[in-house]
Amino acid sequence: MTIAVTLLGTGSPMPDPNRAGPATLISAGEGDAAEHYLVDAGRGVLMRLAAAMVGAPNLTAVLITHLHSDHITDLNDVITTRWVMTFEQTPLTIVGPVGTQKVVDHILASLEPDINYRIAHHQDLDYQPPVNVIEVTEGVIELPDGQGGQVTITCGQTDHKPVEPSVGYRFDFGGASVVAAGDTVPCEGLDTLCAGADAIVHTVIRKDIIANIPMQRMQDTLDYHSSPAEAAQTAAKADLATLILTHYVPAMPMSGTEDDWRALAAEHFGGAIEIGDDLHRVVVPPRP
Numbered sequence: 001m002t003i004a005v006t007l008l009g010t011g012s013p014m015p016d017p018n019r020a021g022p023a024t025l026i027s028a029g030e031g032d033a034a035e036h037y038l039v040d041a042g043r044g045v046l047m048r049l050a051a052a053m054v055g056a057p058n059l060t061a062v063l064i065t066h067l068h069s070d071h072i073t074d075l076n077d078v079i080t081t082r083w084v085m086t087f088e089q090t091p092l093t094i095v096g097p098v099g100t101q102k103v104v105d106h107i108l109a110s111l112e113p114d115i116n117y118r119i120a121h122h123q124d125l126d127y128q129p130p131v132n133v134i135e136v137t138e139g140v141i142e143l144p145d146g147q148g149g150q151v152t153i154t155c156g157q158t159d160h161k162p163v164e165p166s167v168g169y170r171f172d173f174g175g176a177s178v179v180a181a182g183d184t185v186p187c188e189g190l191d192t193l194c195a196g197a198d199a200i201v202h203t204v205i206r207k208d209i210i211a212n213i214p215m216q217r218m219q220d221t222l223d224y225h226s227s228p229a230e231a232a233q234t235a236a237k238a239d240l241a242t243l244i245l246t247h248y249v250p251a252m253p254m255s256g257t258e259d260d261w262r263a264l265a266a267e268h269f270g271g272a273i274e275i276g277d278d279l280h281r282v283v284v285p286p287r288p
C-alpha cells in the first residue's frame, strides 16, 4: 500500500531539451488496480507518461494546480489522446481551480476541426471527447462514480498571487499521504494540507540565482514561487519525512548541481530530499 511519485516533467516555461514541462504522476496501488493521478499537464507530458508505462486511457483523473500556461500546455493532448485511444466512452475528469471549465471549453473549441474529422472518419467514434470538469476551492474532492475510490484527494488554497486562484492537492492512500503543492509561496492553506502527511512535491526556483539576473521579467518571478529553503521550511513545519523538489528554475543541468539545491533545502529540513531528472520516481510508504 504505497504511493509512488513520478516526476514526469521537471522543467519550467523555458524549453529544455532534457526536461519536460511541469507534470507529476501520483500512483496509488499496484498493477491493474492502481489509480493514476496526473497533476498538471506541461509540455511533453504524454511522452513522459509513456516512458512511465502509463497511457492517457489509464489516468484516473487529471488535477490542475493553476492555469499558468506551462502547467496546462499539453492538456489538449491528454484530452484528444484519451478520446482516440479508448474504445468506449471513458470520461476524463479534470479537476482544477475556478476558471478551469472555461479553459477546457476553449481547448475543446480549438479542437473542433479535429474532433469533426475523426468522428466523420471512424465509424465507431461517434461521440465528442467525454470530458468532465470539477472546479474546486478546498476540501475533499468527490470524483464521479466508477472513477477512483481508493484514494482520498483533498484540495487546499495556495498562494501564487497574482495568479488566482491556485490550489494544491493531498492524496491519502493506505496510510501514506503525499501533497502536490504546485507553484506557491509558503502559506496557511499549504500548511493545512501538509499536516500529518508524509511527503510533499514542491515546485522551486533558485531565488539566489534569479535575483542576480538583471532582467525584470526574471525578477518578477521571485515573489510568487518558493525557493528550496522556503519549500524545506514548509516540509519541516509539518514534520514530513520527504521533500521532493521539481520545476527547476533556472534549469538544472542533467547532473552535477543537485547537491547545491539539496544543500539549500537541507539547511532547513532534516528529512529525505529528492531531486532528479524527468522520470525520477519516489516511493512513499505508509507511516509505521
Ligand SMILES: [Zn+2]
Residues within 6 Å of the ligand: 066, 068, 160, 163, 183
Ligand atoms: Zn505558475
Ligand SMILES: [Zn+2]
Residues within 6 Å of the ligand: 022, 068, 070, 071, 183, 203, 247
Ligand atoms: Zn510554474
